[in-house]
Amino acid sequence: MKPVAGRSGVEPTGELPNEVAVGERGDADRFDREGHAVGRQMFPPDVVRALRAPLVEALVADGQVQVVDELPDCFRWIGDPETFDRDRYRSVVGRSTDELLVRSGTAAAAIEKVWGRRPVMWDRAVLFAMPPGDPTRVHRDGWQMMGVGGPQEHLNVWFPVTRLGLGDGVLAVAAGSHGVADQEAAIAMPHPVHLDVEANTSNRPLPDRLAPLWRAAPLDVGDAVLFRPDIVHSTTLNDGPFLRLAVGLGAQDAAVPLARPAGLSSDVTRDLAEVEWLVLALLSVQPTSPWLARYAFYPRGVIGRLGIEYPDELVERTFSTLGLRGLIEPHTTYSDDQSSIHRYFQATPSGRCAASRRMATRESTTAADRRLFAVQAVLADWLRVDSAELFNESRPGLGPERNAS
Ligand SMILES: O=C(O)CCC(=O)C(=O)O
Known part of the structure; x- marks a missing residue:
């Protein structure tokens, strides 16, 4: 794969391995080894389009994007990055994701198929909006620290609600980086503050160590990337004319007790807490x-x-x-x-x-x-x-x- 030229420090050197084709079951052992999977068409695309509809309506009304008739899954950015308040749109898409994807158990069933383990959804759906030229942010997550069990029992589910090529700010994963220590010899860590020292310590592995690991794949509406939250991840640069829109869900292994910060998701198929x-x-x-x-x-x-x-x-x-x-x-x-x-x-x-x-x-x-x-x-x-x-x-x-x- 040709590297995506960019100023982001994230230049994918290949496609994300471990793709699970539509209708297939993922291999749980492979996920445990590699820490991620790409689920192709794992959510019904029409449901994803329906859940983005109120978000797009609000963005159009506020003069942030324009609909492009010939590209129904892309929205031209016409907003001002200086004044764009992305938090304003979080609850809009949070509500529709909850109503259309989480509540019925559709999300949990699709995740179980690709992850190979029965999940419990956390009560959170986060909007990630990325205008062209937005900076990228290389990091591990830390939300799993609020739960019980290790990062291998927690899961990020990232799905775009717009169609994404490699230069459109698609999610990028440093493959296998859950097994790579934070800045090893560069910064000694004499007193681990957390039980899970690798999580969200912010002194992630040095860029040279990560450079050969970056992988990304073009994603369509209905596709999703599932990954352990302690994998170093980021996005490619959004070099196109469109606003990149994606939603992040959190889930954990149903066999692990549900900690209180997980909240009570609306999913009617999960066991009662x-x-x-x-x-x-x-x-x-x-x-x-x-x-x-x-x-x-x-x-x-x-x-x-x-x-x-x-x-x-x-x-x-x-x-x-x-x-x-x-x-x-x-x-x-x-x-x-x-x-x-x-x-x-x-x-x-x-x-x-x-x-x-x-x-x-x-x-x-x-x-x-x-x-x-x-x-x-x-x-x-x-x-x-x-x-x-x-x-x-x-x-x-x-x-x-x-x-x-
Ligand atoms: O989509 C983005 O901009 C960042 C995504 C991310 O950091 C996450 O899903 O944890």
Whole structure:
């Protein structure tokens, strides 16, 4: 491949290896070795075009881009780089990505196919807008530091919503750089501050070390690059006349516990998180508002008292995620004219059924689950379900220390 001429320090020396063709399954072992994959047409292109529509509409209305009739997947940049406020458009595309790609489980299913592992989506969709001439930024990510597990269990999913050639600011990956130490001998690091010293330390490997590793591939609408967040990545320079638009999603391996900063994604196909089960059980016991549910998690509330606390925003968020699954519904007896935090909800019959089953089921005996066990025992009693199984010490899978006596 001919290197892309540029002033970016990122000049791809070849195509990104590990392409997964449309309809094929990715090789999880290969991903683990190489740390990235390119999923061709892994998202339905029409869905990607639909999710970019409100973004393009806003950009056109603000005089940032012009539609080019003969190039429907490119938008001519006519804005002023000095005044372009890209953060203004984040929530527009965040909302439509959530509604059209994440909520239905389409994103998770497509990622599972290419990654080869079952993901849980984090509750974040970030817009990356790059006008022509924008500087490139060579870096590793650090968001995975907020989670549990290592960078190999976390995943960046970067997909363009415009068609990209190599000179249009396409994502570039320093292939294999997750295995390359930060500025080795150049800057000694006597005190590693993080458990994962390679992540986001900002003294990434020196440019000469990275130069032969840079790879990039032209991407079409529907394609995506999946990569470990600790791989050094950047973009090629955007030398064309178009505004480069891409969206970044975060995901993690579903087998690893979900840390609180992951948030609660709207994906209705993921397993419910602990806080969602607990709120569902509360709403199965009595009609409750987001405001009152928050109280239950404070140190003097029924759940907080037993050692489990959750921040207000996460408790409030469960009312949306449980509602999307039809597990809770507005309570009609209470007036609707209150602000949303004071509106009452109750569990639907299927929500009550699911909560009753979950509250009476004991899954393991880790330290965290023992606190949960106490909360479950209370709620199972209030839900009037047979909680014998909770107290069955000899049930297989409860852990050696419990089964020994
Ligand atoms: O698209 C860009 O401009 C940067 C992308 C990036 O850094 C990321 O996905 O983490």
